[in-house]
Each structure stands twice: as structure tokens, then as C-alpha cells.
Amino acid sequence: MQDLGIKVLFMGNNFWRLLMGMWITIRISLISAALSVVFGILLGMVMTVKHPLIQVLTRIYLEFIRIMPQLVLLFLVFFGLTSTFGINLSGETSAIIVFTLWGTAEMGDLVRGALISIPKHQYESGRALGLEPIQIYRYIIIPQTLRRLIPLAINLVTRMIKTTSLVVLIGVVEVVKVGQQIIEANRYTVPDATFWIYAVIFFLYFIVCWVISAGASALEHRWKN
Amino acid sequence: MEPLIRVEQLCKEFQTKDGTFAALNNISFSIDKGDIFGVIGLSGAGKSTLVRCMNLLERPSSGRVWIHDRDIAQLSPKELRRTRQKTGMIFQHFNLLMQRNVLDNVCFPLEIAGVKKKEARKRALELLRTVGLEEKASAYPAQLSGGQKQRVAIARVLAGDPEILLCDEATSALDPQTTKSILALLKDINAQYGITIVVITHEMGVVKEICNHVAVLDHGKLAELDTVAEVFGNPKSKAAKILLHGELEE
Numbered sequence: 001m002q003d004l005g006i007k008v009l010f011m012g013n014n015f016w017r018l019l020m021g022m023w024i025t026i027r028i029s030l031i032s033a034a035l036s037v038v039f040g041i042l043l044g045m046v047m048t049v050k051h052p053l054i055q056v057l058t059r060i061y062l063e064f065i066r067i068m069p070q071l072v073l074l075f076l077v078f079f080g081l082t083s084t085f086g087i088n089l090s091g092e093t094s095a096i097i098v099f100t101l102w103g104t105a106e107m108g109d110l111v112r113g114a115l116i117s118i119p120k121h122q123y124e125s126g127r128a129l130g131l132e133p134i135q136i137y138r139y140i141i142i143p144q145t146l147r148r149l150i151p152l153a154i155n156l157v158t159r160m161i162k163t164t165s166l167v168v169l170i171g172v173v174e175v176v177k178v179g180q181q182i183i184e185a186n187r188y189t190v191p192d193a194t195f196w197i198y199a200v201i202f203f204l205y206f207i208v209c210w211v212i213s214a215g216a217s218a219l220e221h222r223w224k225n
Numbered sequence: 226m227e228p229l230i231r232v233e234q235l236c237k238e239f240q241t242k243d244g245t246f247a248a249l250n251n252i253s254f255s256i257d258k259g260d261i262f263g264v265i266g267l268s269g270a271g272k273s274t275l276v277r278c279m280n281l282l283e284r285p286s287s288g289r290v291w292i293h294d295r296d297i298a299q300l301s302p303k304e305l306r307r308t309r310q311k312t313g314m315i316f317q318h319f320n321l322l323m324q325r326n327v328l329d330n331v332c333f334p335l336e337i338a339g340v341k342k343k344e345a346r347k348r349a350l351e352l353l354r355t356v357g358l359e360e361k362a363s364a365y366p367a368q369l370s371g372g373q374k375q376r377v378a379i380a381r382v383l384a385g386d387p388e389i390l391l392c393d394e395a396t397s398a399l400d401p402q403t404t405k406s407i408l409a410l411l412k413d414i415n416a417q418y419g420i421t422i423v424v425i426t427h428e429m430g431v432v433k434e435i436c437n438h439v440a441v442l443d444h445g446k447l448a449e450l451d452t453v454a455e456v457f458g459n460p461k462s463k464a465a466k467i468l469l470h471g472e473l474e475e
Contacts, residue, residue: 124282125320129334129385130310139333143324223324 008186008193009200018197021178022204028095028174029161035096036103036160037153043104044111058108065105071166073098078170091172099160106156114148115141147223154216158209175201228255229421230279230389235288237274248274250445251288256438258388261415261422263432263453265468266442272425275442276391279423280312281305292389310334313382317394319374321366327353327377328362334385345384352380355417356410372403379410383418390414390422396431408434429468433457441465 009015047058065073078094081087089097118141126136168177179197186193237249248271256262264272277283279290281297289296297308321330328349335345353359356376366374375395382390392411396404412435415422424436432439432453439456441449443464449456460466 119318121316121318121320124277125314125316127282128280128309128312128314128391129337129381130306130308131337132306135337139337140322143322147324 004196006196008182008190008196011186014182015200017178017182018175018200018204021173021175022208024092024172024174025161025164026208028092028099028164028167028172029157032096032099032103033157033160035100036107036156039100039104040107041111043108044115047108047112048115062105062109065102070098070102070163071169073102074166074170091167091170094170095164095167095172099164103156103160107153110149110152110156111145114145114152117148118144150219151216154212158212161209161212162205175204227258229258229260229293230256230423231289231291231294232275232279233289233291235275235278235290236286237271237278237283238286247445249278249285252442252445252447253288254440254447254450256421256423258421259415259419260438261412261424261436263424263426263436263439264442265426265429265432265439266448266464267427267468269444270442270464271445272427272442273393276314276393276423276425279389279391280309280314310338310385311387312389312391313385313387314391314393315375315378315382315395317397319366319371319378321374321377321381323366326363326365327358327369330366330377331380331384334381338385349380349384352383353377355383355414356380370403371399372407375399375403375407376410379407379414383414387420390420392422392424392426394425394427397426397428401430404431405434411435427468429457441468 009018043058046054049055068076074094077098078089078091081089081094122140122144123136126140131139164174165176167174173181179201183193183197232255233253235249235252236247239246239248252275264275266272274283278285279292279297281290285298289298291297292308292312297305300308322333325333328346331349331352332342332345335348336342340348350359350362353362356379358373358376358380361369361373361377366377369377378395390411396407399407408431411422411424414420415435422435424431426432436453439451439453440447441456441462441464443462448462448464449460456465457469460469
């Protein structure tokens with residue numbers, strides 16, 4: 001046991017620090033994901049409007065965000081805003097802005113797809129039953145849209161969680177950075193800490209993403225019949 | 226008999242990129258209370274548009290539709306919704322709520338109308354008995370065959386206690402045997418509840434099976450209107466002859 005690098009985990013409060021790092025990761029992802037869902041649903045609804053100007057604008061936004069690597073967006077917001085406009089944002093705030101911009105674009109496109117995949121006769125039969133427009137959305141359109149949306153949205157959230165590892169590069173100390181610090185600090189005493197720390201980080205990511213996917217597939221399974 | 230539905234000089238035009246297309250051209254007729262009325266025509270003849278004008282899923286370009294001597298285009302949104310609840314409609318694609326089981330689907334219009342849950346369930350079960358599906362009450366639509374889904378849709382429509390039932394190609398997605406049984410059910414409903422039924426179809430067999438009167442539409446115009454016996458025995462319009470003989474004549 002003495003020679004195993006895993007002991008580095010139990011030195012000082014290392015494990016606790018890693019968990020705190022993971023918490024930063026989760027916090028950034030969850031806030032961004034929540035904002036993305038709200039704005040994405042609005043954007044998706046706007047995208048179904050058949051107005052040429054709206055279509056062009058939303059299209060440009062979507063393509064811009066998709067083409068730009070997330071890292072470039074992070075640099076743009078974190079360094080660009082400061083040097084150009086003198087706006088000084090913390091790394092975490094910049095990260096949340098970037099991930100929300102990205103998530104909103106992706107989510108908006110998913111919502112748009114789900115909405116236009118609902119056939120016209122679904123709206124018609126609602127009207128034929130004498131429902132008010134709001135009841136048509138509440139009982140007919142939204143439940144069907146949600147079902148189509150949840151697997152795709154979950155996929156987006158897990159991708160977001162994994163992509164947050166980039167925020168190290170704008171100085172946010174999240175789980176990967178904490179891991180590196182621990183490795184560096186114990187370079188001489190525990191040379192094989194690298195393996196153990198990254199293994200732990202792997203499991204932390206795995207557990208978080210797995211819980212989310214498992215929840216999603218449970219929902220899908222329940223809705224199947 | 227008093228006419229329940231009167232269609233008066235109804236026109237409906239659509240704007241396409243090649244100009245204006247007249248889907249319905251000056252159609253007038255009336256439907257008696259308790260009748261089973263067929264509207265038949267080849268695809269594109271305007272049958273679906275016509276039936277959609279009867280509950281204002283489509284707004285007519287000109288002309289009027291009267292139900293109970295009220296011009297439905299003049300109704301307030303609230304009155305229109307009430308009229309729609311009394312004018313049931315069933316579709317080719319059934320349009321059940323997939324996330325609710327059969328019983329809850331039938332309960333749905335009752336819930337919306339504010340009927341108490343217990344009462345709604347009791348009434349829904351009765352209706353499921355009427356359509357012969359009571360043992361499927363807790364099944365989900367995905368587990369049913371096409372004919373069974375259409376029976377659920379009929380039960381759901383009946384829950385609204387309608388006076389009129391509009392059937393838009395209601396049997397077109399079903400095999401001949403199932404079609405027969407659904408038509409028999411519609412006939413029963415007409416006899417039992419006195420509901421006026423309007424049947425839109427492209428199959429002469431359907432008209433022959435249940436209708437009393439039939440209107441033949443041809444390119445948006447009313448080509449012929451008479452009793453089913455007369456149209457079948459002595460068709461006058463070209464469209465009726467084509468539909469009867471199932472082939473295009475030169």
C-alpha cells in the first residue's frame with residue numbers, strides 16, 4: 001500500500017479539493033445548461049417564425065457559434081472583452097457566458113427541429129376538439145416536443161460538462177487544474193500520482209455524466225409505451 | 226326535416242406561387258339533422274377543405290356556413306370553441322394523445338370541459354363500451370391497431386356529446402374489413418344518438434355503405450348532389466361516373 005500512488009489522495013485534504021474542483025465544473029455546466037434550456041426554447045420558437053430577417057439572423061448566430069471552437073469563444077469573451085472594452089469578467093462568469101451562448105444555439109436548433117416535426121394535423125385536431133391555443137400547447141404540443149427533446153438535450157448537457165475542462169485555460173481552477181496542482185506538489189514524493197489523480201478525475205466525470213444519462217434513459221423507457 | 230348545416234355560396238381560394246387557386250368554387254347545399262351525408266371526389270377536389278370550413282379550421286374566402294341558423298364565421302372565439310366541441314371531427318391519422326392511455330384519451334375533452342374526474346371516467350367507460358373497446362381501457366395508443374385507434378377517437382369525440390360528426394378520410398388508412406366495422410359503428414352512433422354525420426372519402430364503397438345523400442365534388446365545384454341511390458343508379462356528372470367505374474374515361 002505504501003508504494004501506491006493512490007495514497008496521494010488521502011494526504012492533507014487532497015480528495016476534498018478534487019471534489020471541490022468537480023463542484024466548480026458542475027456549477028458552471030449546470031448554470032449554463034439551465035440558462036441554455038430557457039433561452040434555447042425561446043430561440044427555437046423564434047426560429048420557427050417564417051420571417052426572412054429572423055431566419056437569417058438566427059441562422060448566422062447558430063453557424064457562428066457552431067463553427068467557432070469553444071476555446072476561441074472563451075478567449076474572445078475573457079481576454080477580448082477586457083482588452084477592447086475594459087470589461088473585466090471573472091473566468092467563471094466568462095465560462096458561463098460562453099457555454100450559455102453555445103448551449104442556447106444548439107438547444108434552439110433542437111427545439112426548432114422538435115417543433116416542426118409535430119405534424120400540422122396535431123394542431124388541427126386540438127382546434128377541432130375546441131381547445132384554446134394555450135391548451136393545445138399545454139396538452140398536445142409540449143408533451144410531444146419534450147419527449148423528442150430530452151435525449152438530445154441530455155446529450156448536450158453531458159457534452160457541456162466535458163467541454164468545461166477548457167476553462168482551465170482562462171484561469172478557472174476546476175477539477176482538472178486541481179488535479180494538476182496536486183500532481184505538481186507531489187512530483188518528488190509520489191512520482192506516479194499522475195495516473196491515480198487522472199483516474200479519479202475520470203471517475204468523477206464518469207459518475208456525473210452517467211447519472212444524467214441514466215436518468216434520461218429511465219425517462220425514455222418510461223415514455224416508450 | 227330541418228336543415229342543420231347550410232353551406233351557402235362557399236368559396237375558398239389559396240395563394241400559390243402560380244397565382245390564385247380556387248379550392249372551392251361557389252358551393253351551396255344543406256344537410257338535414259340526423260342525416261349521413263357523404264362528400265366524395267378525387268384527390269384535390271376540395272373535400273378536405275370543404276369539411277374544414279364547416280368547423281372553421283379553414284376560413285372561407287367568401288360565402289357562409291350556417292349551423293343551427295347561426296353563421297359560424299360570426300361567432301366569438303369562445304362560442305366557436307363551444308361549437309367545435311359540439312362538432313366532433315375524426316381524422317385519417319386518429320390523433321390520439323400518445324402519452325395517455327385509452328381511458329384518459331376519452332376523458333380528455335371531458336376534463337377540458339370541467340367535468341369531475343370520477344364522472345368523466347364513468348362516462349368514458351360507457352363510451353368505450355359503445356365502441357367495443359372497454360377491455361383496452363388501460364392500454365396505450367401505441368399498443369392498438371388502426372381500427373382500434375379510430376374507435377378510441379370516435380369514443381373521444383362522443384364524449385363531447387356532439388350533434389355533428391365530421392369524418393375526414395376516417396377509414397382511408399384502414400383495411401377493407403376494419404373499414405366495414407368502423408362504418409357499422411358510425412351507423413350505430415347515428416341511429417343511437419341521432420348525430421348528423423358528414424363523411425369525406427374518395428371511396429364510393431364507403432358512401433354506398435352508410436350515406437343517405439352524397440355530394441360529388443370535381444375540381445372545387447359541386448358536380449352532383451342527390452340521394453345515394455340516385456347517384457349510383459343514374460350518375461349524371463362525369464366525376465360521378467369516373468368514381469363509380471374507377472377508371473378515367475376520355
